[in-house]
Amino acid sequence: MAITEADVRGALTRVKFPGLSRDIVSFGFVRSVTVSDGNVAVEIVMTTASPTAGEVVEREARRVLSELPGVREVTLDSKVHAPQGAPAEQAPRDLLPGVRTKIAVASGKGGVGKSTVAANLALALRQTGSTVGLLDADIYGPSQQLMMGCTDKPMVSPEQKILPVDGHGVKVMSLGFLMDADTPVIWRGPMVMKALQQFIEDVDWGTLDYLIVDLPPGTGDAQLTVTQQVPLDGAIIVTTPQDVALIDARKGLAMFRKVNVPVLGVIENMSTFVCPHCGKSSEIFKHGGGRRTAEQLGVPFLGEIPIDPAIVVGGDAGTPIVVSHPESAAAAAFAAVAAEIAQQVTGH
Ligand SMILES: Nc1ncnc2c1ncn2[C@@H]1O[C@H](COP(=O)(O)OP(=O)(O)OP(=O)(O)O)[C@@H](O)[C@H]1O
Numbered sequence: 001m002a003i004t005e006a007d008v009r010g011a012l013t014r015v016k017f018p019g020l021s022r023d024i025v026s027f028g029f030v031r032s033v034t035v036s037d038g039n040v041a042v043e044i045v046m047t048t049a050s051p052t053a054g055e056v057v058e059r060e061a062r063r064v065l066s067e068l069p070g071v072r073e074v075t076l077d078s079k080v081h082a083p084q085g086a087p088a089e090q091a092p093r094d095l096l097p098g099v100r101t102k103i104a105v106a107s108g109k110g111g112v113g114k115s116t117v118a119a120n121l122a123l124a125l126r127q128t129g130s131t132v133g134l135l136d137a138d139i140y141g142p143s144q145q146l147m148m149g150c151t152d153k154p155m156v157s158p159e160q161k162i163l164p165v166d167g168h169g170v171k172v173m174s175l176g177f178l179m180d181a182d183t184p185v186i187w188r189g190p191m192v193m194k195a196l197q198q199f200i201e202d203v204d205w206g207t208l209d210y211l212i213v214d215l216p217p218g219t220g221d222a223q224l225t226v227t228q229q230v231p232l233d234g235a236i237i238v239t240t241p242q243d244v245a246l247i248d249a250r251k252g253l254a255m256f257r258k259v260n261v262p263v264l265g266v267i268e269n270m271s272t273f274v275c276p277h278c279g280k281s282s283e284i285f286k287h288g289g290g291r292r293t294a295e296q297l298g299v300p301f302l303g304e305i306p307i308d309p310a311i312v313v314g315g316d317a318g319t320p321i322v323v324s325h326p327e328s329a330a331a332a333a334f335a336a337v338a339a340e341i342a343q344q345v346t347g348h
């Protein structure tokens with residue numbers, strides 16, 4: 001049987017992006033496929049700071065295509081662009097050398113539970129035995145120091161590095177430790193933005209399996225700048241079940257594509273509500289919008305977090321639900337998301 005475009009795309013899903021378990025097709029790196037008479041031409045466009053990723057992908061793509069029955073000749077046109085702001089000829093300096101995987105938690109709009117997800121995800125990863133850090137990069141309203149129950153201020157090491165503060169076994173660093181709550185928000189943007197990169201470099205994280213970065217809400221310039229300053233490996237978009245959330249999630253995806261940070265998936269927060277009295281499940285904000293959003297954006301759906309008043313109490317008290325109610329449905333949902341992320345990042 002003659003080989004088709006679908007066969008070619010199918011084969012290319014076996015090519016994983018180096019360091020991640022996601023494939024180049026789902027990342028949208030395969031721009032075009034033409035097949036005629038067993039001659040296959042594929043155009044691949046990647047944006048990555050990695051000096052070797054392009055070569056690895058090209059080699060793998062060539063291998064899987066040449067193994068396809070019926071293929072006569074493979075023509076690969078692959079282009080690698082450096083992320084915006086990084087000069088192509090020079091590999092960017094690794095600002096966080098001891099940190100294996102840096103993942104941002106973002107949302108198109110505020111108040112969807114981004115910080116809640118970041119904190120609980122960090123703790124769920126910690127509970128699986130990984131070493132985890134949590135960086136609150138929300139220049140507008142840093143909240144992780146409160147959410148993670150960090151009452152101490154960070155200390156400075158003899159090497160003049162800032163030491164993160166422990167929060168339930170996770171290393172926490174927040175701009176909130178350094179900012180006065182009374183600093184007018186209008187001053188924070190330009191001032192803090194400038195300081196952020198310096199700040200990131202000056203923290204001694206030690207070695208970490210994961211660093212979770214809580215981004216400021218929205219997808220404007222401020223968020224873009226932060227994503228350019230923290231060398232991210234992947235991003236998670238938090239959304240709520242309403243249909244309108246799709247528009248915001250789409251903006252988030254576009255932002256990460258611009259700086260070529262792979263989107264690991266979408267989480268639906270404030271999904272169903274389970275009544276603590278009768279145990280019946282109600283769909284306050286509808287339900288399933290997150291899954292549809294993920295499908296429409298072509299990224300994985302990572303899971304849904306139920307609405308639970310204990311989440312609010314836990315966040316305010318500095319003991320997130322994963323720690324305060326590890327047996328709850330919400331904690332189980334966070335654990336499932338953590339497992340999915342670990343699977344995507346490490347492949348097992
Ligand atoms: N699944 C949930 N069930 C109940 N309450 C929740 C849930 N998720 C978040 N909340 C509550 O919603 C409020 C907003 O959450 P959070 O601060 O995490 O949002 P955010 O997206 O980080 O907001 P901001 O944009 O201001 O940074 C908090 O009071 C939090 O406790």
Ligand SMILES: [Mg+2]
Pocket residue numbers: 114115116138141143
């Ligand atoms: Mg927040």
